[in-house]
Amino acid sequence: MPEKNQVCTAEITALTSEGSGVCRVDGMAVFVPETAVGDVCEIKIVKVLKSYAYGIVEKIITPSADRIENTCPVYKKCGGCLLRHISYEAECRTKNGIVRDAFERIGGLSPEFDTFLGAEDTEHYRNKAQYPVANIDGKAVCGFFAPRSHRLVPVTDCALQPKMFRDILDTVIAYINEKKISAYDEASNTGIVRHIYIRRGAHSGEIMVCIVVRKDISRQLSALCRQLSEKFSGIKSIIMNINDRKTNVILGDKCVTLWGNDTISDVMCGNTVEISPLSFYQVNTVQAERLYGKALEYASPKGDEVIADLYCGAGTIGLSMAKQAKKIVGVEIIPQAVENAKRNAQRNNINTADFYCGDAGEVFGKLRKKGCAPDIIVVDPPRKGCSAETIDVIAEAAPKKIVMISCNPATAARDTKLLSEKGYNVEKICGVDLFPRTGHVECVVLMSRKVI
Known part of the structure; x- marks a missing residue:
């Protein structure tokens, strides 16, 4: 030893x-x-x-x-990228191995593994960034937290973010320091500006800038809105999000539109989608389209099926399948995301999709009692996986197929094992890299009901 x-x-x-x-x-x-x-x-x-x-x-x-030679000056400090010291080919091999190992070892399963879907672009691919703000040497700075800590590593020029994010950040930070607006201090729960949060439509180019604050400072930010809107033509929305809780959760519940629109729009799998500060939207649009394409391939709807989309977010997965389905039923716990999903359906003239707000297992259970009997269930749970209630209600619904999209192969393996014990064959699995140079990997799983 x-x-x-x-x-x-x-x-x-x-x-x-x-x-x-x-x-x-x-x-x-x-x-x-x-x-x-x-x-x-x-x-x-x-x-x-x-x-x-x-x-x-x-x-x-x-x-x-x-x-390979690492090209990022803060690689060993910020903890965002874990794999910049190896080739991308080696990274894809590693991630494919992580997916396989999870299902074979944790799940005890022997499915067919599809070809791993690596990314064409490994730099500047993210459409979203959330930068914590802190006071260092008397000035507000932003960056990322060092691994396993809340010690801020100053950085605005991240290789994973679009290049214009750096210029927007520099403008915001310069304004905060010029106007002497204080940075938030976690330990004392004092100060004002907590995070700078930027989203960008990969296809539309529309940008949202969201300033996360401890209390309402809309008057102090009015001149910043003018600066940003005049300097960056892509900015369509400037939001103030108020989070007055002593918590490490980034966003609060209240959003105030300071300038422009309440949301931005983008295109996902051919559908125009609306994105709010609180909406879930995959951070790598190009790879997300490949991920959803694989989910559609696995679901293979023929046009007369009802598809339930659980943990549906802003509805992007279900709506990408709507043209090949009879009806889409989506369930999501975040109210603003549900409203986005409803408007996304309207904007794309999809009148065969209904969206409900609440816990996936609880709401879908109620829908089942009212006669909802989906032929296909698509489920995209958070990292912790599906709740026991959700697993039970999915199995009780007895769809012909279940397609699971997961950002955590370990919990996906656990959940698919449970479903295999409740009457489902785990047929195919495909690993997809949505987060090049980081340790994260997604996967899509096809399950079919066992024939008795």
């Missing part, structure tokens, strides 16, 4: 979903950040637990063939 501060030589044989390399020292698994499969390293053990340990690299003796 390794000991703390022990220095040893080992080869990295795998990468975890958190981006750490894995090696074995004296038979124990040791997790080592910023390493690549094939690296032979001199490693210092920094923490030893009962069944595994953590180490740091003292020296790379033989570098992996997967290693």
